[in-house]
Amino acid sequence: MTMFKKNPSLMVFIALLxxxxxxxxxxxxxxxxxxxxxxxxxxxxxxxxxxxxxxxMDLVWGYTGxxxxxxxxxxxxxxxxxxxxxxxxxxxxxxxESMANAPIPPTPSEISDAIGTQIxxxxxxxxxxxxxxxxxxxxxxxxxxVLVPGLxxxxxxxxxxxxxxxxVYLSILTQAMxxxxxxxxxxxxxxxxxxNGLSGLQNLPGADAISQDNISxxxxxxxxxxxxxxxxxxxxxxxxxxxxxxxxxxxxxARVRFLGYSVEGFKLxxxxxxxxxxxIGGALYYPQAxxxxxxxxxxxxxxxxxxxxxxxxxxxxxxxxxGAAFVSLVSTYFTGGQAPDISLGFYTIKWVDxxxxxxxxxxxxxxxxxxxxIGGLFxxxxxxxxxxxxxxxxxxxxxxxxxxxxxx
Amino acid sequence: MSNTGTLLEVSGISVSFxxxxxxxxxxxxxxxxxMRAIIGPNGAGKTTFMDIVTGKTKPDEGxxxxxxxxxxxxxxxxxxxxxxxxxxxxxxxTVFEDQTVFENLLMAVKNDRNPLKVLFFRPKFxxxxxVEELAAEIGLSDQLERKSGELSHGQKQWLEIGMLLAQDxxxxxxxxxxxxxxxxxxxxxxxxxxxxxxxRAVVVVEHDMEFVRRLDCKVTVLHEGSVLAExxxxxxxxxxxxxxxxxxR
Numbered sequence: 001m002t003m004f005k006k007n008p009s010l011m012v013f014i015a016l017l018x019x020x021x022x023x024x025x026x027x028x029x030x031x032x033x034x035x036x037x038x039x040x041x042x043x044x045x046x047x048x049x050x051x052x053x054x055x056x057m058d059l060v061w062g063y064t065g066x067x068x069x070x071x072x073x074x075x076x077x078x079x080x081x082x083x084x085x086x087x088x089x090x091x092x093x094x095x096x097e098s099m100a101n102a103p104i105p106p107t108p109s110e111i112s113d114a115i116g117t118q119i120x121x122x123x124x125x126x127x128x129x130x131x132x133x134x135x136x137x138x139x140x141x142x143x144x145x146v147l148v149p150g151l152x153x154x155x156x157x158x159x160x161x162x163x164x165x166x167x168v169y170l171s172i173l174t175q176a177m178x179x180x181x182x183x184x185x186x187x188x189x190x191x192x193x194x195x196n197g198l199s200g201l202q203n204l205p206g207a208d209a210i211s212q213d214n215i216s217x218x219x220x221x222x223x224x225x226x227x228x229x230x231x232x233x234x235x236x237x238x239x240x241x242x243x244x245x246x247x248x249x250x251x252x253x254a255r256v257r258f259l260g261y262s263v264e265g266f267k268l269x270x271x272x273x274x275x276x277x278x279x280i281g282g283a284l285y286y287p288q289a290x291x292x293x294x295x296x297x298x299x300x301x302x303x304x305x306x307x308x309x310x311x312x313x314x315x316x317x318x319x320x321x322x323g324a325a326f327v328s329l330v331s332t333y334f335t336g337g338q339a340p341d342i343s344l345g346f347y348t349i350k351w352v353d354x355x356x357x358x359x360x361x362x363x364x365x366x367x368x369x370x371x372x373x374i375g376g377l378f379x380x381x382x383x384x385x386x387x388x389x390x391x392x393x394x395x396x397x398x399x400x401x402x403x404x405x406x407x408x
Numbered sequence: 409m410s411n412t413g414t415l416l417e418v419s420g421i422s423v424s425f426x427x428x429x430x431x432x433x434x435x436x437x438x439x440x441x442x443m444r445a446i447i448g449p450n451g452a453g454k455t456t457f458m459d460i461v462t463g464k465t466k467p468d469e470g471x472x473x474x475x476x477x478x479x480x481x482x483x484x485x486x487x488x489x490x491x492x493x494x495x496x497x498x499x500x501x502t503v504f505e506d507q508t509v510f511e512n513l514l515m516a517v518k519n520d521r522n523p524l525k526v527l528f529f530r531p532k533f534x535x536x537x538x539v540e541e542l543a544a545e546i547g548l549s550d551q552l553e554r555k556s557g558e559l560s561h562g563q564k565q566w567l568e569i570g571m572l573l574a575q576d577x578x579x580x581x582x583x584x585x586x587x588x589x590x591x592x593x594x595x596x597x598x599x600x601x602x603x604x605x606x607x608r609a610v611v612v613v614e615h616d617m618e619f620v621r622r623l624d625c626k627v628t629v630l631h632e633g634s635v636l637a638e639x640x641x642x643x644x645x646x647x648x649x650x651x652x653x654x655x656x657r
Contacts, residue, residue, distance in 0.1 A: 242527040260490035394506040
């Protein structure tokens with residue numbers, strides 16, 4: 001198949017992911033030696049979800065040239081959608097258990113009110129907002145994981161692309177979207193518990209008897225499988241004529257238009273598809289994180305996403321995976337307080353404070369001096385060269401591939 | 409080939425940019441299998457004319473009628489007009505430099521342009537045959553797997569003409585195809601365009617009189633946004649107005 005021919009890295013990735021998944025399983029507390037703590041298994045599972053959303057970002061930015069700084073909003077929305085069911089269903093079980101001892105059996109509306117009080121007491125309310133209408137149904141909320149971010153992306157993208165907003169203006173629009181969404185969710189009357197967010201998501205309803213050791217590894221497997229599927233879908237999309245067209249849009253969208261392709265249609269397709277992929281990543285991430293609040297969809301999160309892809313190397317799928325995994329794991333290490341402080345005598349460098357500065361600096365350095373990112377290291381091994389174009393990028397558009405990013 | 413009927417009829421279009429009249433009540437018609445050269449001094453409105461026909465610029469007034477059904481192209485977007493059968497070659501060679509010659513041509517070959525159809529597209533034998541045939545025509549048969557960014561200037565120009573032909577348009581608009589080409593390359597370019605004009609309409613905008621002479625076709629002279637003269641090259645070069653505004657300088 002062309003997909004495998006055009007992406008020689010595909011087999012390597014599948015093999016490495018399989019080995020990694022098996023290794024983690026055999027070192028987990030549930031099914032192996034216990035060398036890896038359950039919380040670390042969760043960290044690894046979350047990292048896989050971040051790699052997944054980074055692939056979505058690479059498709060939309062690295063391949064189509066749309067620097068969306070709002071894809072983490074879709075990720076967060078996916079998390080909220082699954083979180084609503086998790087909270088509702090678990091609270092329902094607790095409420096029914098506690099009411100079972102009452103002399104008179106509770107009516108359905110009493111149960112519903114009690115659940116409402118439990119969930120919304122924290123924001124001084126007990127009524128279910130309209131958006132919780134489907135929270136009782138697992139399948140409905142699963143559908144909403146895809147539908148809500150998908151529709152938001154479709155409407156937003158349609159409005160933006162139809163008006164031919166491109167480049168930095170589109171990036172600003174997407175930042176405005178994610179900022180507006182997080183500010184809205186911060187409000188107590190948004191119906192999603194304001195800044196408290198949704199919590200206790202790690203406790204699966206009806207699974208109290210099952211240890212988190214097991215649940216964590218199940219989610220790890222699910223995340224690995226979802227990452228694999230996303231990787232395959234991305235490789236399929238970019239390998240054929242569709243990939244040719246979107247790379248054409250990245251480098252020179254006017255030319256694509258004069259070839260008879262509806263540039264807006266293709267952009268909208270990629271934007272919406274990647275929003276859905278991001279949402280699925282979020283739906284797997286937040287049950288492992290245990291909590292989601294509006295800070296998760298703050299504009300900075302989407303910027304991080306672009307940083308991961310840039311550091312990993314945009315325009316190559318494995319680059320996105322490496323960037324997201326590497327940067328997020330290193331971030332966890334340095335901001336988690338595990339890294340030892342460096343004492344300079346007159347000043348002590350605390351990593352918790354200095355990590356962000358360090359990350360920002362490395363982003364600037366990578367952009368300036370190693371535009372291929374970490375993924376570019378593989379080019380050294382496989383002896384692939386950049387073309388010598390005397391500094392001329394590969395197309396007239398702002399997002400087009402730069403000389404140093406291209407392959408000869 | 410019969411030249412009866414018109415393929416494209418531009419009637420009474422005007423467009424101004426900030427008060428500057430780039431096109432002034434321009435009317436122009438071309439038949440279904442005809443070669444036409446458009447010449448004129450800088451600022452005569454040659455490129456703006458192409459922008460209007462291909463949907464890039466909306467005129468202030470006038471109509472652009474297309475095909476047997478005389479559909480008005482005004483208001484249609486670029487992609488729709490391209491799908492209706494108008495192909496355009498830019499002045500600077502614009503090919504997708506990060507992609508191979510094969511990918512460039514395959515993208516241009518006439519097929520369904522719907523995103524979903526494109527996503528599940530697998531090249532059939534006829535598509536591959538078409539790419540091979542075009543590559544042979546533009547002299548790039550042994551360059552199919554090269555990135556088009558590595559091609560020479562002339563080869564890029566041919567590749568773009570090849571992409572145009574791959575779309576199988578009824579009308580080709582070609583902006584200064586011979587710019588920056590060597591003599592040998594110019595001859596090859598003339599051959600490709602003449603061959604194309606046997607089955608479709610070709611409009612060439614050109615500055616170079618030698619190249620226009622080699623095309624051996626009807627010439628339209630534009631000046632200040634409207635037609636100054638029309639006819640054979642010899643006819644228009646003897647026209648006093650043309651000599652005054654263009655050749656005399």
